[in-house]
Amino acid sequence: MTNTPNRNGDDAWIDGMLDDLACMPVPETPDDLMTCVMEDAYGMLPAPGGRVIPAPWWRQVVDGIGGWVAVGGLVTAAATGFVVGLGGLDSVGVTTPWTMTYETYYDSPGSLDAFGWDMEEG
Amino acid sequence: MPLDTDPHMDDADLLAAYARGDAGAARLLTVRLTPRAYGQAVRMLGDTGEAEDVAQEAMMRLWRVAPEWRHGEAKVTTWLFRVVANLCTDRLRKRARAAMPLDAVAEPEDPTPSVESQMQDDARRDALRLALAALPERQRIAVTMRHFEGAANPEIAEALGIGTEAVESLTARGKRALAAALKGQAAALGYEEG
Numbered sequence: 639m640t641n642t643p644n645r646n647g648d649d650a651w652i653d654g655m656l657d658d659l660a661c662m663p664v665p666e667t668p669d670d671l672m673t674c675v676m677e678d679a680y681g682m683l684p685a686p687g688g689r690v691i692p693a694p695w696w697r698q699v700v701d702g703i704g705g706w707v708a709v710g711g712l713v714t715a716a717a718t719g720f721v722v723g724l725g726g727l728d729s730v731g732v733t734t735p736w737t738m739t740y741e742t743y744y745d746s747p748g749s750l751d752a753f754g755w756d757m758e759e760g
Numbered sequence: 761m762p763l764d765t766d767p768h769m770d771d772a773d774l775l776a777a778y779a780r781g782d783a784g785a786a787r788l789l790t791v792r793l794t795p796r797a798y799g800q801a802v803r804m805l806g807d808t809g810e811a812e813d814v815a816q817e818a819m820m821r822l823w824r825v826a827p828e829w830r831h832g833e834a835k836v837t838t839w840l841f842r843v844v845a846n847l848c849t850d851r852l853r854k855r856a857r858a859a860m861p862l863d864a865v866a867e868p869e870d871p872t873p874s875v876e877s878q879m880q881d882d883a884r885r886d887a888l889r890l891a892l893a894a895l896p897e898r899q900r901i902a903v904t905m906r907h908f909e910g911a912a913n914p915e916i917a918e919a920l921g922i923g924t925e926a927v928e929s930l931t932a933r934g935k936r937a938l939a940a941a942l943k944g945q946a947a948a949l950g951y952e953e954g
Binding site for chain 1: 778779780781782783786787789790791794795798799802803808812815816819820823824826827830832833881884885888889903907908935938939942
């Protein structure tokens with residue numbers, strides 16, 4: 639069998655060779671091998687109740703929440719809630735630097751930092 | 761077989777059950793994973809005897825690692841694929857040091873097309889196996905996982921601990937290296953130059 643490698647497409651040539659290797663027929667797994675592997679498995683079988691190292695605590699938390707996607711959603715929701723919460727402070731009468739009008743700003747202790755000049759100049 | 765060994769359990773759960781001393785889990789894992797390891801080894805080595813040794817050794821390593829297996833850190837099949845690939849590579853590299861050049865291989869005594877074609881197929885596969893063994897580990901794993909396991913980029917990325925975007929470039933570099941290694945043998949492998 640003679641093939642011609644495509645000089646402009648090495649990938650196709652190599653893909654073909656790799657696919658040929660991947661598709662080659664594999665004989666049935668010999669019974670002797672299965673027996674040997676089973677014997678090894680039984681020979682090395684830990685005593686009942688043997689030790690299993692648990693996953694690290696942070697992974698247990700992540701898995702408990704529902705995985706990394708859930709953690710991402712939780713972080714996004716928390717950040718959004720925080721920003722919304724800051725914006726709503728004004729409506730409950732809490733004065734913050736970003737909700738002050740000029741009048742409240744001049745009366746606040748924060749106005750002393752630059753004598754209000756920075757705000758008047760825009 | 762203990763009643764708590766569910767045949768539908770995933771491999772990691774079975775491995776955890778094995779580590780707790782569950783003989784049923786040992787049996788299920790053997791039946792599930794040994795043919796897989798053997799098939800991969802046969803493809804990579806082209807020698808059933810050696811493939812049996814590799815499969816047994818890989819499974820032995822699995823039993824050994826079971827008590828320390830951290831659930832969720834890797835897929836058992838991916839871990840096993842990597843172990844088999846590395847064991848095969850060690851053998852192929854030893855084989856390469858003792859190998860004859862392709863040109864020195866004797867012509868078949870029975871030059872009928874089927875025999876000649878079969879020998880050429882074998883030579884082509886052997887050359888590819890040796891070229892794969894010469895690749896850096898990450899390129900080799902990326903290329904073989906893609907073609908032998910049909911693995912998608914995220915799975916390869918997880919196996920190698922790299923980003924999904926890096927898989928494409930790793931695979932492409934691997935294939936370029938294979939092409940470079942095999943081009944010099946094109947005529948011997950039945951490929952026409954030009």
